[in-house]
Amino acid sequence: MQGIWTTERIRAAEDRLLAVTPDGELMRRAAFGLAVHAAEMLAEHTGSVSGRRVTLLVGSGNNGGDALWAGAFLRRRNVAVSAILLKPERAHGAGLAALKRSGGKVVSVEDGPQWIRRADLVLDGIVGISARGPLRADAAALLEHVSSPVLAVDLPSGVDPDTGAVDGPAVVADRTVTFGALKPVHALAPASCGEIALVDIGLSLSDPDLRRLDTADVAAAWPVPGPGDDKYSQGVVGVAAGSATYPGAAVLAAGAAALATSGLVRYAGHAADVVRGRWPEVVATGSVTDAGRVQAWVVGPGIGTGNEGRDVLRFVLGRGVPVCADADATTIIARSPDVLDARDPDTPLVLTPHAGEFERLMGSPPGADRVAAARSAARKYDAVVLLKGHCTVVAAPDGRALVNTPRGSWLATAGSGDVLSGLVGALLAAGLDPWLAAGAAAHVHSLAGSLAADGAPTSASGILAAVPAALRSLLSPAS
């Protein structure tokens, strides 16, 4: 599991390390790593390093200091370095002196655009972890001239370090080189960061504020049947979804449950015939009341928000097994919170709202800080909340939070969420911790989405069909 720390925690860890490290040492470690990456990018994009041109955008803090020192290191490889100082009187003293000693050129903000336009690579050292609010106008104006590859120092300037929110002009980097540890921006703003590289500067951190599951975590958590298993022992999942008019949600959610784990899926609802026709292995009945025993329920996609949907939701919440409440079920909960009275407080509940459903549940949209939003919904409903979006955030009532960073945006297609809820339900039935179940399902969902799309639009059916390939790549990776 990858750890991610807020800027407040990073700053505290840096202060502890600074106190026992010779002056300037940490910045030089950071800058040396930056220079290595800058040279690598020059070689990748132009075929050479020596004689190439790098322009530094230098703000008034240590982020600018990193860029200036990196410029000095690049001079040793005969790179032509120019530095645009946004606040010359506040530029990092030692970094500026080093750049000048190395033969780097200092140019004014007024002359900046031409140096940006002729650069082979731009280093963004405008702001780092102490950035506050939107980029100031002088910095924003310089960005309009950038057309060459960009390496962001620590984080792309203009993107909020702790939420990944972009409010106004901001750097879009090809690569972001960060120091010591990942910050929330790196998980929450993948499109602004580009490729992310972590340079070790010796920071010591534990107990992350936020996490990201890596492939190995998901593979280790995913249920694999053993010799003693049968179709019941792995957890039976029940799916209460779809309607006679809208059977698609039922087909997608039940199909995802059937493909996610081995074992048995039961379906209950008005789309039983359609589900049976598409998935003969699913045991389908017309009503939740005669569905038989299950170890977890997925409820909501396409059930409608009327009285019947409410009765179905109340019924499954009262079964004493984990429930993934998705789509219409989240709307019913928002409108009639008393349905939750049917729930045994000790049985896990996973809510999977998109932004609109979140607003119904919480009375206001998620806002810029999506991690805080998911955490507060998790506390309010005493449930694991999986907040959908480009980056999916999963928060537990005890405060644990993880982010699933997507591979592109191909999942933004109708019915994609129905596939996700089937995956979550299958993992709940298998007995996974609900926070891990939601996170692992989101991981496999986005992996299946990128395999299905492979660079071109796909559909929810395509994502569903790619679930086995996604799982195969996790569980039996080619050696």
Ligand SMILES: NC(=O)C1=CN([C@@H]2O[C@H](COP(=O)(O)OP(=O)(O)OC[C@H]3O[C@@H](n4cnc5c(N)ncnc54)[C@H](OP(=O)(O)O)[C@@H]3O)[C@@H](O)[C@H]2O)[C@@H](O)CC1
């Ligand atoms: N500490 C360490 O051990 C190490 C730290 N390291 C590096 O230091 C970085 C953090 O440096 P930092 O704390 O000096 O602040 P940083 O983010 O460069 O600049 C903030 C300054 O910018 C300004 N400003 C603020 N908002 C703005 C806006 N919206 N638009 C425009 N300008 C804005 C504001 O200054 P003002 O102009 O208001 O005086 C503010 O003071 C960190 O990200 C990493 O790169 C590495 O070397 C490893 C060792």
Ligand SMILES: Nc1ncnc2c1ncn2[C@@H]1O[C@H](COP(=O)(O)OP(=O)(O)O)[C@@H](O)[C@H]1O
């Ligand atoms: N821009 C995006 N990038 C990546 N994933 C996205 C994006 N937009 C939506 N998604 C994902 O697609 C799925 C959409 O689910 P949902 O909104 O419930 O759609 P539907 O109701 O049509 O199934 C969610 O898993 C969500 O996280």
Ligand SMILES: [K+]
């Ligand atoms: K930066």
